[in-house]
Amino acid sequence: MAVITFDRVGVRYPGAERPTLADVSFGLPEGDLCLVIGATGSGKSTLLGAINGLVPHFTGGTLSGQVLVDGRDTAHHRPRDLADVVGHVGQDPLRGFVTDTVEDEIAYGMEQLGIAGVAMRKRVEETLDLMGIADLRRRPLVELSGGQQQRVAIAAVLAAQPRILVLDEPTSALDPTAAQDVLAAITTLVHEVGLTVVLAEHRLERVMQAADSMLWLPGDGRVVHGAPEEVLAGASIAPPLAQLARIAGWPRVPLSVREARRRALAENLMPTAPARSPLAAEPVLLSARGVDVRYGDLVAVAGVDLDLAAGTVTSLLGRNGAGKSSLLWALQGALSCAGAIAVQGRDPRRLSAAEARRLVTLVPQTAADLLYLPTVGAECAQADAESAVEPGTTAGLLRGLGVQVPDDRDPRDTSEGQRLALVLAIQLAARPPVVLLDEPTRGLDYRAKAELRRIIAGLAAAGKAVLISTHDVEFAAAASRRTLLMADGELIADGPTAEVLTSSPAYAPQMAKVFAPLPVLTPDDVARGLA
16 A cells, blocks of 8 residues: 555646646555656655645645545645654755754654653664764754755654655765765665655765665656656666666666676676876966864864866865865855965955955855845846846856746745756856855756856866865766865865776766776766777
């Protein structure tokens, strides 16, 4: 018997040209891990919201058909009426927090359900250990990194022991090792406790090997339900292993590196290694020496030396809390820090915000913090005016990212990926010589990431220096020639991307694992190597 049933479900929002969901029917059994895939804006968050009653009770719109969750009709049960059955973690954990510290946040949901104090204390301890955040128990939530906040949000939901867990981009802010740990914990609950998980994710390479079933939203209101290897074979969403299957002519998509490697070895599928020229010496646009950032007794950045040259794209990797964001904010001039920073001979810390933005600009992790006007069109027009560029420049950059958003749409009513793309377009409109991007692929689908790579390549070709802090190793492999690895506030590795990534199992992209020891990083490398 299905624990979640959609029966001819449709969702239409006021003013929309077409329904977000149309005549959707499927059933998910207990203990199923279902992966929801689709392009940005295709309706994934709407589908997830329909499971716990957020749609339509809080989002508005018209719901037709019937959604049954553990036998309860969500049309007649609001989210609070389903809280004992469904746990939900949204795209932005910080917006969902209601307390100040990690321990209090994990306990809060259980308090609302009336769980006894002894049982509550036991569950808090178990959940802290399960999610690997016991050392954070007394930390203020606002002081945590994005990845740490993500793990706390999941822990707060798991502590209440729901039968169904709904996750919207749960690994988007996590480093590869933390993402693997979180997914392993969730998978254990699926297999051993019978937890049902519905999970929307853009980085399919991280989660698809654990999926029992898949829901693909093509973007026209339909939902395609089936086995992951079958759905991926026909879907427009193509993670690296799906691209490899198409390159090799395999009818079924391998869901794991192990399966792909075995198939490649059986067929003697060995591409030639790509030739990569050494990193060329270019004029230095940004120079930093002895950069040191401290928050009280916490050393976030410890004496970092860094040069960024014209025409280069550099990736910055490292676990959550390694100091990557603090380093970027320091380079942008927004943090008080020790050391010397110069961008084309000027220190951004000693300039006004407008002047500093024309030298070095930063797209932060929480993109919505930079959006304050009522419509997308107004944001784009304001960016054009502040950057002194031709009207329509920012809107053109937004379209170039593959994101189509009506000019009259409120930015708060867009998806996480759409907001991120809007902020990226706004920041790029100033055309600064140095561009800093903090987790720019968070919430972006594969097509949008390909467009982002094209834009970044264009920035480099125009002589700009681009530094990308990211947990997306697939994006780093495809977008950058140089990679930095950061740990405990220090840079511990600096070299060509192919060398840095292939020397680390934690940060190696999937193609490098499939074809090891060949220094192959991306499906494009494989295609060229086989040609």
